[in-house]
Amino acid sequence: MKPSRTWAIAKKEFFHIYRDPRSLALVILMPALLMLLFGYAVTLDVKKVSMAVLDRDRSQESLNFIQRFSASPYFNLRFSVQDGKEIERLIDQGEVKMGLILPWDFSKTIKAEKVVPIQVLIDGADANTANIILGYAQAIARQYTQEKTILKVSRMGVTNLNLPIDVRPRVWFNEDLESKNYFIPGLVAVIMSIAGVLLTGQVIVREWERGTMELLISTPVRKGELMMGKLIPYFFLGLLDLSLAVLMGKWVFEVPLRGSIALLFALSCIYIFVALALGLTISTFARTQLLANQMAMLAGFLPTFLLSGFTFVIPNMPHWLQIITYGIAPRYYVTILKDIFLKGVGFSFLWRETLVLIGMAAAGLWVATRGFKKELR
């Protein structure tokens, strides 16, 4: 491989990028836009759940209980209604996510120290959110029950009541359990995948479509020189996108970056090569730019979004799907990003992922180069 030829190709690609401000703008705007969209839109935090209450008892006791919900940051008491039909209607219309119904004998039963059933209706269309809401409601009820029990026991003369287990949770890595801290590092992987694949997804097929490939393959240029030359400029654009995404994560979304930023960039560089090589492969095999673009969107976006552990937890997937995730590069990159961002781990914890990514980058380049034929088609 002659460096002068590789350099000639790289320089030419730089000119293409430089002369086409629209594509350059896309390269810079797309990551910023994705970051903002996903950063603000994708959240699993369930807060201020709108709810309606039907209090059939209307006693001090029932008001006190309802107060627990309205005072909680997780609930937003929007409606007090007079009958059960009303709650059904509000849930049907999507006005509220939850309905709470207290029976007419709520305070009476509690005073009689019996078990009182209360009804919680939850819009379960979104199972995940419903589960979380259910958890909140149960926690409030449990707390209330516990307080009542302690009160009752102390009235019986027991003063130093000790509950056997006192859970004192301490959450690591994402102390405030904010879903953005979990999402943003994964989002960097999504952006790098899409950007990387889109950047190189055009470069070969475009030359075929414009007819410039016919002349290029009539020269003694080698396939490897062509591929490397085409990679270099886009690698730098990828670095630009990476910096943009990391900076936005840190300064706009205030995600803690606990690990070494140098390590983050070094390992990300390897991933950029993986994504660019995938783009090159697509570009080598696709017959039209349009097709290449669509394939690049799919190949860049879907695996990273669905199978990398970015949105969906891999251990919860069916076994066969888990096996597939081992074959896709973003899985390893998302691990690297989350570990460096949130856990602040060093290279000694990430060398396996790094090796896999290096292997994948090399394999991708090999396939793209082998797949390219210096012959008219």
Place this chain on the structure above:
Amino acid sequence: MPTFVVEVEDLVKKFDSFVAVDHIHFQVEKGEIFGFLGPNGAGKSTTIRMLCGLLLPTSGKGKVAGFDLMKEPEKIKQAIGYMSQKFSLYDDLTVIENLHFFGGIYNLSGSSQRKRENEVLEMIGLQDLQDRITRTLAVGSKQRLALGCAILHEPSILFLDEPTSGVDPISRRNFWSLIQHMGEKGVTTFVTTHYMDEAEYCGRLALIYQGRIIALETSSELKVKTLSRGVLEVECDPLIPALDLLKKEPWISESAVFGDGLHVISKEGVDLEREINGLFQKHGILLKRMGWIRPSLEDVFVSLIEREEKQ
């Protein structure tokens, strides 16, 4: 003993069942301007692409610049310069950037590259336009730039695929004087064309039709051998009915409209002028003028293809 820089034997290219090039056979001498003449779709581009190593022949043998067509296409690529039929330089690069690029691809470097680029710029007359974006150049200038990029690495053989289609006559003449100039220095040129006036610049011509070479001579030999009886130019009125009449006569070999007259070739032993006079008088066609002319390549071309079609 002439040295052949291109030798081809029984070369065949099939695309599925379609035979684009059908057992062709020819040689090109060093320094020659060799024309490949034929109508669209005759197999010209397919042949030139095979010779440049862009298409692998289906069967046959061949050598270009001493390298085997089947086994050493990459070595061929270093030795040749190619100008494709469709303009295929980067039109978002400037003139000099395109030259730089091809210089880099062919491994020129440093001061020798600079020197060669200036030489080529001067040769193709684009010194003053070297910083222009290629897209904005006139067609003729684009063609010269394409030639410039093809000759930058001083190849010994040039392959030009319809190099001056869409170019005005003056630019075309300039272009050809460049090619002839290089021929004098020993550069061999293999050119495909369907323009007769371009074919006149060629030393030898191969006429290709439906994938086969139907004639291979110098242009003057072609004229003499094919049309030894000469061509009679006939001006008359009305033109088309006269042509239809002539085509029915058994003593006519070929007849076709050329400009505002007819070019007529008779079979052997016919007094053509007398026969036409008689025929026209009988059918009331006004004969304005009649005279023998030197056959043009176009006459030869049409005549050979008609002969081929009759067989």
